Amino acid sequence: MIKSYKSLIILCLTALVTVSCFKDNDDSFASSTSVKNFVYRGMQAFYLYKPDVPELANDRFATVEELEDFHSVYDTPEEFFESLVFDRPFTDRFSVIVNDYVALEQLFAGTTLNNGMEFGLVGESGSATNVWGYVRYVLPNSSASAQNVERGMIFNEVDGIQLTRDNFRVLLAPNSYTIGLADLNAGVATGNGMTITLDKSSLTENPVFKTEIIDQGAQKIGYLMYNSFTANFDEELNNAFGVFQAAGVTHLVLDLRYNGGGSVNTSIILGSLISGQPTSDVFSTEEWNPDVQAALQNSQPDRLTNFFKTSTNAGSTLNTLGLSKVHVITTGSSASASELVIAALEPYVDVIQVGDDTAGKFQASITLYDSSNFGRSGANPAHRYALQPLVLKSINNAGFTDYFNGLAPDIALQEDYSNLGILGDVNEPLLAACLQDIMTNGRPGSIQKSSLRLEEFSGSNALQPLYNEMWKEMELSDYLISK
Numbered sequence: 001m002i003k004s005y006k007s008l009i010i011l012c013l014t015a016l017v018t019v020s021c022f023k024d025n026d027d028s029f030a031s032s033t034s035v036k037n038f039v040y041r042g043m044q045a046f047y048l049y050k051p052d053v054p055e056l057a058n059d060r061f062a063t064v065e066e067l068e069d070f071h072s073v074y075d076t077p078e079e080f081f082e083s084l085v086f087d088r089p090f091t092d093r094f095s096v097i098v099n100d101y102v103a104l105e106q107l108f109a110g111t112t113l114n115n116g117m118e119f120g121l122v123g124e125s126g127s128a129t130n131v132w133g134y135v136r137y138v139l140p141n142s143s144a145s146a147q148n149v150e151r152g153m154i155f156n157e158v159d160g161i162q163l164t165r166d167n168f169r170v171l172l173a174p175n176s177y178t179i180g181l182a183d184l185n186a187g188v189a190t191g192n193g194m195t196i197t198l199d200k201s202s203l204t205e206n207p208v209f210k211t212e213i214i215d216q217g218a219q220k221i222g223y224l225m226y227n228s229f230t231a232n233f234d235e236e237l238n239n240a241f242g243v244f245q246a247a248g249v250t251h252l253v254l255d256l257r258y259n260g261g262g263s264v265n266t267s268i269i270l271g272s273l274i275s276g277q278p279t280s281d282v283f284s285t286e287e288w289n290p291d292v293q294a295a296l297q298n299s300q301p302d303r304l305t306n307f308f309k310t311s312t313n314a315g316s317t318l319n320t321l322g323l324s325k326v327h328v329i330t331t332g333s334s335a336s337a338s339e340l341v342i343a344a345l346e347p348y349v350d351v352i353q354v355g356d357d358t359a360g361k362f363q364a365s366i367t368l369y370d371s372s373n374f375g376r377s378g379a380n381p382a383h384r385y386a387l388q389p390l391v392l393k394s395i396n397n398a399g400f401t402d403y404f405n406g407l408a409p410d411i412a413l414q415e416d417y418s419n420l421g422i423l424g425d426v427n428e429p430l431l432a433a434c435l436q437d438i439m440t441n442g443r444p445g446s447i448q449k450s451s452l453r454l455e456e457f458s459g460s461n462a463l464q465p466l467y468n469e470m471w472k473e474m475e476l477s478d479y480l481i482s483k
Contacts, residue, residue: 116142125187132189229262261336276320335359336470
């Protein structure tokens with residue numbers, strides 16, 4: 001065991017995320033002390049906000065014994081991890097620790113325990129406690145699809161209990177539950193006596209949820225609803241643009257309203273598919289904590305710059321559209337990699353954002369395992385803890401970053417929960433606003449807005465461990481920084 005944390009820091013720039021089998025070790029379990037040592041080692045090496053956390057200073061602990069005395073007051077690795085997170089309410093809302101990295105890896109691949117009902121949760125008008133849910137969309141081949149759940153359905157009870165801000169996580173956690181449907185009037189949901197029972201199973205979601213080609217006069221407009229930056233489906237994403245390309249699409253509406261993020265590499269692919277920028281153009285640059293930043297600048301400075309692409313990781317040529325303008329639909333659920341695409345395209349493309357403010361997530365994370373170099377190979381078999389801390393912030397080619405309050409739309413329009421419309425249909429309010437702006441070439445028009453603004457504060461994606469995360473996928477490398 002390394003005795004001095006100020007003599008050297010073992011750094012790696014990431015672990016390549018893969019889904020693989022894990023053999024349980026029933027005869028050996030890591031102690032809480034051992035796991036907390038791993039937590040400290042990972043955060044002290046990589047955490048983006050390390051300079052703001054005095055406990056993570058390189059000279060904070062002279063010996064491992066001093067460190068263990070310090071973290072012994074925390075009962076669990078989770079509590080110790082939280083003590084090292086900087087400004088949780090505002091600056092870092094997204095760093096996480098998980099106790100089962102196999103489930104984490106499955107989540108990266110788009111596989112979750114899911115009943116297929118993707119929903120949002122909204123505060124009831126006039127109530128400080130009650131909430132109700134609305135169905136955003138339904139995954140195919142799921143319990144929800146089998147039970148004929150549809151977009152726009154409203155529910156306010158689970159297993160006969162009114163949903164509130166305090167109980168929704170507990171009520172919606174079981175593998176099986178019954179929702180009580182409701183009618184919505186002026187932001188108040190009233191039960192109508194109808195119920196639907198839903199069961200969760202292992203589902204893999206194709207994030208390329210819906211594509212349409214819309215003829216509007218002489219114009220051909222492509223519509224893509226894309227729900228997650230999942231690298232496993234990059235070929236499907238490229239194929240969707242192949243359809244657009246073959247149809248002669250000249251305008252694109254990119255629907256990211258429920259897209260909480262995902263792979264940085266996939267965001268570069270999507271941006272490249274839209275704009276067709278040359279690979280010499282900068283998509284984004286990265287800023288890590290000072291130790292990692294210095295190591296990279298000295299050894300591999302090219303890792304700090306992301307360029308546009310012409311092919312997928314599998315080698316397929318990108319079906320680029322070469323557009324000079326794109327309309328992007330956003331809500332408060334649009335985050336991280338979704339925001340990165342918008343910000344990174346801004347210096348090159350006229351991005352017309354339609355909908356609501358985005359979440360405000362410009363930082364990315366990597367997965368750290370309990371091994372000598374934080375990689376998956378050689379991970380301690382006595383536990384399944386892994387860290388997913390924020391390690392870098394993305395900066396577009398114009399130097400824009402730190403959008404803590406999100407990206408504001410050019411055309412502000414909140415979803416009307418009483419009239420959500422059909423996704424991909426020309427009459428769906430947010431898509432209709434995009435089509436009108438395309439038709440009038442940005443001239444002011446009459447866009448129907450709901451007079452009632454409600455607070456949507458959570459949803460089904462927010463109940464997953466990597467909600468609103470953006471992660472960096474790179475080959476494993478080791479870096480030693482002498483102090």
